[in-house]
Amino acid sequence: MLAQTDFIFDAVRPKDSYISMHKHNCFELVYYQSGSGISKVGPIEYRYSPHTYAIIRPGTQHDERRFEETDVLCVGFRVDDTHRLPTLYEGLFKDDNKHTLEGILGIMKEEMQEKKPLYAVKLDLCISEALVEHMRNVETLDPARQEDNLMFAINYMDEHYNEIIRVETLSAMAGYSYHHFRHLFKQKFGVSPITYIMNKRIENAIRMLRYTDKSITSIAMNSGFSNDAQFCSIFKREVGESPRSYRIRYQENSLNK
Structure with missing residues (x-):
């Protein structure tokens, strides 16, 4: 298996609530099923919305401020280093249109609640599947979909260039990590977003x-x-x-x- 589950829980966070900076010894996936707010991962602030999710690496300080009541599903996991996987970048990402990742995490939540025989094995299978879907969604998008995501960012920049624009915000809009977005943008348009x-x-x-x-x-x-x-x-x-x-x-x- 690609990964092992350390913890999983869901919660409803009240409007205008705040969780201060903290860190984990494992990776964390935080899936936002509803609500809106800002999560600061390391030095970068991301604006989350429904069906976005954060990937946070071990030891990275992060917080969360909610503008609306927010349903979250959090999974802590460890990655098996023996597998040759693409780098698991941290940042805020968008689930696909079918909400595939949300479905997998929902199964994990049920397994944790019901604790059927071999549920721990099932949890590890599910988080491994979730990572595969994440990597497919983020790192190996087909060219047509990459084009759509980048054009979404371009259209926003064309309309709001006279306002404060953060590359971190653009990458979150497009559904990429910060570094992957900058790489794809320059590859496509010949210049950096800035x-x-x-x-x-x-x-x-x-x-x-x-x-x-x-x-x-x-x-x-x-x-x-x-x-x-x-x-x-x-x-x-x-x-x-x-x-x-x-x-x-x-x-x-x-x-x-």
């Missing part, structure tokens, strides 16, 4: 410099920069001149045509 967002902000700033009389500060804020100093620095680095110089040159060229 560079893509920055390019969208520069493009918007260029449009506003050309076609509006808004101040530099206003353009910086409307394009997603934290202040005009940051905007001017990045704009000059990417475009080769300051926003003010760019606007003057564009206006002069337009008059001379």
Whole structure:
């Protein structure tokens, strides 16, 4: 078997409740059957929603803050290192459309409650099957499905580039680990997610410099920069001149045509 079960339990967590930072000596899978909130896994915050689940590695500090009443199902497990498995990344992931993982965890919950003969063996079989389904879902998606997940992230970035966007949030939306998302994104679009967002902000700033009389500060804020100093620095680095110089040159060229 690929893994052995250490513990399993389900709980209903009240709205606005909080579990402080803690860690386990084993892997933990936390499946969110309902509700919404934020779980911080190590230094990264993830926003969970129904039918998402967190994978947390042994020794990683994590907490959980609920915005709504949340049904959770938690499984602690250990991985058999003798099997050559893909790296089990931690992060927040999405179950497939059939909620396959939720179904397997439901069987585990029943086994734990009923304790039929050989239930411990059944639990280990189920968590091993759950890991296989997770790896299939995350690491070996067919190209068409990868395309859909990445386009979901791209569409969000196109609409919200002028807001604060965290790559951790994008990877959770797409259903990938942080590192796997960055790898797939750059492989598909040729730039990192951060560079893509920055390019969208520069493009918007260029449009506003050309076609509006808004101040530099206003353009910086409307394009997603934290202040005009940051905007001017990045704009000059990417475009080769300051926003003010760019606007003057564009206006002069337009008059001379």
